[in-house]
Amino acid sequence: MNTYRAFHLILFILFLSIFSCKEPGCTDINAINYNSEANKEDNSCIYNTNLNINFRLVNGNTILNKYDTIFNDNYSFRLINLKFYLSDINLISDNNDIFLKDIHLFNIDDQQTQSLSFEVEEGKYNGLNFGLGVNSEQNITTPAQYELEHPLGLSHNTFWAMEPASYIFVIVEGKMDTLQQNNFYNLTYHLAHDDLLKYIEFDQSKVVSIDENNEFNIDINLSRIFENVDFSDNLPHQRTASPLAQLLMNNFASCFEIQ
């Protein structure tokens, strides 16, 4: 073989070597970390998957629906209305919290608000945290700044417009009988004040993966909401965190149980 041919053969072999080098990476276009330049799958693909947070109203071990009655030794309470805000909902991970949603309104009249659905990166997580109520930044806004159906919008009737204005963090309304004589009276608690915001954190390790039913199930056990409450106490509509308001808010926060 003459020099000319040898040279070209070497060039050809070199050329083949260069272009046969495979770049490893995720080659699945549906993956979060899809690498368009990768041509060798290295099983590093990461996917987003569904995660649901489901809320369920209960009275002890029994499902509680609108118009159901909570009975105990001291009172009977027929639930008619329940609304509450959750703010800054996060997924807890080893590195940092994953932000899920800034504000959510649970409304007993709206089934769709009793479950939240998110797309999250598959992996291991350590739990959930959220604010019960509206955070201070949100609470200086007004419904005029949102579309009607936004959680902070006007259509939900969760805003006190009179001074000092505030969103109502928790609305509990129903009929109460403290005499246990089938003599119900109207009872409403509307809790609103920046100081009433409570932070709730659940530590629950969860591996979230594709094709799995990934969910956090949270029961709201309303049997606790009136513990130590003096029903003769009035709760006026003021933006002050009265002792009764604090008690109710603490009680309500204690109603949340992760399953």
Added chain:
Amino acid sequence: MKFSDFKYFFLILVFFSCQKDIPYVEPFAFDPTYVFLEKPKGFPPPNIPSDNPITEEGIQLGKKLFYDKILSGNNTMSCANCHLQTSSFANNSQFNFGIDGILGNRNAMALINLAWSKNFNWNGSESDLESQAFEPVINPIELHSLNWKEVSLKLMQSKEYKDLFQLAFNTRIIDSTNIVKAIAQFERTLISGDSKFDRFLDYRSSLTATELRGKEIFTTEKGDCFHCHSYPLFTSNDFHNNGLDIESNLKNGRYDITKDINDKGKFKSPTLRNIELTAPYMHDGRFQTLEEVVEHYNFGGHNSSTIDPNMKKVGIGLGLNEQDKIDLINFLKTLTDTSFIKNSEFAPQ
């Protein structure tokens, strides 16, 4: 080539040279003028459906239809017969007669700020403004047209209406869908947000001492009015049993729509804007004056199984004295927006 070969050619030439000049007609270019609905201060963005954006042409057509008696079966009544601008587009009769002389059984609701409503009619039977306009036109006790086809055919006989529908909807075919869309566009422009109270909130006006006391009653537990009539709409747009009737006399109300027994006796809380102008009051117009309304709440109302939880003084009463009642009514009168009833944009051409 012979002359006979050209004869047909010449015949054709003659024929076409004798044709009159066909005038050139500019093809119609659909170019509506979109309108941005200006919201009063303190109001959120209005709810405008994507399939019925507001245009100047739609508004004008809708207004014309609103005031046109052609929508009724015998061409004697229009929407405006029951919804008068001077009464804030409500009616000062308890009930109204339809074209057949049959008396209705519901007090005509005021048409105010409907672009912010999520339900319509006393029992919330309709969830959008377009749907709301369908019923009264064919209702036997209201405008009682035979059916919407009859209405469409009547309108189609008018070149003016065909022109107006073309300008508004790019069609000369007039059907019920576009008729109610036009009416809804006009109704969405009926915005009231310049009452004395609005100007007070904006530091453009002051309230008198009695009005301020009345505001205090309205916005605190003393009167507890704000739960169902909250600013800025002065309605919750929700349904409440406000203690009008005892259990055995409860009317169906919202139950007619939901079939939920817990909704019996519940009716939509109307706006209190311009309430001074929209007597009589309640779904059945039973109260002639604001004094009677205040007295109803002051006495406490009648308890029943579906009484609203926010009626905390039911059967007991609010305990307002005579001055309190006067103050509260004086405050309610600050919700009157005279520019609304005088606005020529809302009046017929």
